[in-house]
Amino acid sequence: MHRLYLFVFPLILSLSACDDSLKLEQGSNDQGHTAPTVVTATANQAVLSQRPFDNHADFEDAKRGLIAQDAALISKDSQGNTVWDMPSYQFINAKNVSEGAPDSVNPSLWRQATLNNIHGLFKVTEGIYQLRGYDLANMTIIEGDSGWIIVDPLTAKETADKALKFAQQHLGKNPIKAILYTHSHIDHFGGIEGILANLSDAEQKALRIIAPEGFMEEATSENIIAGIAMGRRASYMYGRALARNERGHVGTGLGKGPAFGRFSLLSPTEIISKTGTKLNIDGVPFEFQSVSGSEAPAEMTFYLPDHKAFCGAELLSRNMHNLYTLRGAKVRDANLWSDYIVEAKELFAESDVYFASHHWPMWGQENIQLFLTQQSDTYKYIHDQSVRLFNQGYTPNEVAEEISLPASLNTAFHNQGYYGTVKHNAKAVYQAYLGWYTGNPAQLDPLPEAQSAKRYMEMMGGVETVVTKAQAAFDGAATGSVEEGTKTYRWIAELLNHAVFAEPNNTEAKSLLAKVYDQLGYQAESAPWRDVYLSAAYELRHGAPEKGIDVAIMEGVLLKTPVENFFDSMAVSLNGSKAEGKSLAIKITFTDLQESHLLSINNSVMRHRKVAIDTPADATLNLTQPLLVDIITGKAGLKALLFGDDLSVEGSELDLVEFFSLLDRPDGSFSIVTP
Template identity: 30%
Template sequence: MFPLTRIAAVLLSLTLPLASHAALPDEQISASINPELAEHTKHFAQKVYKIADNVYSAVGWQLGNVAMIEAPEGLIIIDTGESVSESRKIMAEFRKITDKPVKAVVYTHFHPDHINGVKAFVTEEQVRSGEVQIIAHETLLANVVAQGALVGPILSVRSGYSFGAALPATDHEQMNAGIGPLAKAEASTFIAPTLTFKDKLDTRIAGLDLQFLHVPSEAPDEIIVYLADNRVLISAEVEQGPTLPNIHTLRGTKFRDPVVWVESLDKLRAYRAEHMVPLHGRPVSGEQNVEEVLRMTRDGIAYIHDQTVRWMNKGLTPDELVEKVKLPPHLAGYTPYLREYYGTVKHSVRQIYNGYLGWFQGDPVDLDPLPPQDKAQRLVALMGGREKVLLAAGDAYLEGDYQWAAELSGYAIRLDHDDPLARDIKARSFRKLGYASMNINWRNWYLMSAMELEGKLDGDEVQQMALSMRSAFLSADMLKTFPARVFLQNWITRVDPDKANDVELTLGFSFPDIGEEWALEVRRGVVQLHQGIPAGTTLKLTLDKTYLDTVMSGENGLLKGALLGDVKVDGSLLEIKSFLGCFDFSEAPIALTLR
């Protein structure tokens, strides 16, 4: 009997020279799930947990929990979930407990699964009238702006891959999101905070004393709430829930400093709380149990950080570090809090290296590498051509060496994105890797990329997915709260130097309803934002901020407003059109795998 590798070689050698659509032997790869990941789903069964005598946590309705504090004179809602429809169900559950009015909402940090469902609990009018306060860290709004406006296009696509947004129902069976049930894709709601603080805030709300503390960790604006009377600690995502914390998120984020995160966990330990209410996963009761979870979590993060730095200082690079740094059994086996359902040691190690040293690993060959397609062409030629590369990839696949099969077939795809056999091998390899993965982020990226390779996720579908995901980061409610400055700052990274290299123009913007003036100066491919309109500026648009909100949402445009009288124009309309032509606001489909 021939070994599998020999069978693959014979099949491929017979078909490759004859037809460009040759494929591996037929194989049905059925959807499956890592058994431990499937078991983890039970952790998120829907339930409202009562903690002490006046705190409730709704677990299992959506990715993030919603907590409710019943104060003497009303309710305090801690986080609002990502979905208004699911949060309304939660509020209905809370209403079975109490009919007291909502007096305050707390955003523990700026991520969509903690703020997007706010209008399920309160209205804009209640907040505007002062009936309800919204409390957050002083930087929350700026973080919402940066997330939605600055890197929204790429973040939306990458988030779609991280959360498996386009996967079919079969790939979602028995699944969870590592830190909660699968997220609900829904347009977001938002109401801006009315009370913010920097480091800490001790206050009284609805007749109850509360302590707030800024504890940067999973997010830079993370805050926790402590109820001293009954020793309840609402720990937000400092304690991320039933998983190894995501020291880095694959969808993309700024550096999450593990040292700062560990310090924040130690601040939580200092409370010696009797009860802990994370905003992902189940609450923990008993002082010793709370201490254990916090201590083990901080030790897991600290171990990954410390050992990464230790081996960095011996010269190891990221590809070497991920093989060297591994959690010891007493940490790796601490279920569920240090199991790799959401974060992994390997992608955390890479982030720590880049956070300290950046992308350059010390070999000057990386300073000016060959372009990826040129490199692939040379390597494929060196290996004997496409047929031999794909024969080797087919051998690797049949031997179960799926990573190597994917890497080899990737070289052929670099040379021809439409190579059917190369795409088939890589897609099958990703499906095998994805279905075996216990980590939800890795699983989703493998399976989404497989769909892209299989032609089940074309440019238009990716664009539609991105627009759907974008609504979670940038809704009409959020846009209304954005300062005019944010809209104009977004133009800076949109300048097209091919169109602007010979342009030197300044366009002023006057917003009489808010008493602000700004100007954008195009200076041969570079754009500078000015507060105020520089003397001598001949081009100016005058419009209300309320009209600008409709421009930001896409309902209207500046030129349309000029023609209809909503925007007053000073100066040459032709020059203004030339100015506007310097910017690229198109959003072409983004391919993450077929490159």
């Protein structure tokens, strides 16, 4: 029965690396990141002339309405593990900005990271408050007639509880009448247990929970099919292994970083299905806009007419957002996203206040209207120009290299690529319309990377020769223009990637490639690009991760996840080669739900469907849904599985064992920068 652990839910992020460290270069920091080169320092210095860095309006807005600040803002879980640590970012502050960013950080990103460091409890306008810097996202509090309305209860129980208690300390303890989930990403609902922990049973029963249509389906199914690969890639995107310092992680652009505490989920009591829906929530009129399919597959914004305040959810952010996120996801519709912003601009034209799920608010109708115009036009520009170019035969790389925002869109800091970028968003538009194939037949059936790499190296005189030439190119990068120097780094990265894939144990190739990734990371204006490059450098030096996050933190979400989703995950874990010629039918009956699901394997394909409880099968596994979640999270041990009252097996135990033996068990620690 121990094989039932194959149900493992795919949420894997790296926590540590194997002890496979390269010798660190002199002048590197503790994690091995090398000093910025002259090319990098000069490139970053040049950024100062490309943006209006003397404009301090954002800093005034980010500090406006500050009521109180917790200087020691750290959240821990019940085992004492740190879930959130704002003090770890104290190396970034306003003084640093006035003195200039370190050479190892793009000044524009440093500015954004400094703004995201401004945390605390803020009064947005009369009756509206925000807690910022307690998590990746914001928690908003709206005063009703008899209590509070909470918007987006953060990511984790621990951070939500701490934020709410801080608000109660300074605003008084008020009943909570409603919770709004603006959209289906976990940083906007996963902390609800932290809110519920502060409510009486009577308050919980009366609580209104309002969400966009499709919320539960999207919130519980997101990443479950491709979650293992997405989780591994997310460890790069968010710099999970990186130290918080000037050569490491400085933030995500969207905020500081994800909070890894206890996640939970409570089903909505009311659904917003269309734009124009109006609700009165504890005496406060709300007007909703459905924007599903923009930043999230289920999302809504809302307007408070009495406050003349517009909540943009994550339809809008003070950065360019992702049409494609580097962790991996379905491409978002740039045209639809742009159109939703135009619609909001018209629907809520009287807004005097804008606030959202990330970043700091904005005040003044004229400012807000300009902000919405520039944001909507940015996504439309990227869409239209990408299509224009690929219709002329440009490849994805050529499209990305060609497009740049016009000056009218490129001077505003809120439009910059701190999270999404023009380059990878342009490629996303190409992918949305044309897919992976460029039309060039050389790309139709290429060799896998490791195989082609060996042939490249052989044709170029061997890895040793290539590394020598790459080192010479790296050393000579400073002799030309800064732009050419950076292009040289990009080329060396491509070249040395082939060398490492041809000889993954070649320490010279790995060391030099890591050094190149350092420089590309230091120059990146996008926080995810920076984290990806520096994470790659870290793993080249120290190896891939050995383990992932304890999936038990997802228990609260898993309990709300339809069991069909787990079977979908099992289907994509079936090893087709092992299953060839096999024909099996396994029934899983949930005794608490009084429902059965038949899992069948034929033609190396697994299918599942809900069936009658008495449907015949080769073997039947009887268990409860909570026990399934205990198995997934590892709470149920072998003794519980064999001798517990909630589990039994009927039919052939051998068939059951064979069934589970056909499923792969990826652990999410696969290599990325080596074969």
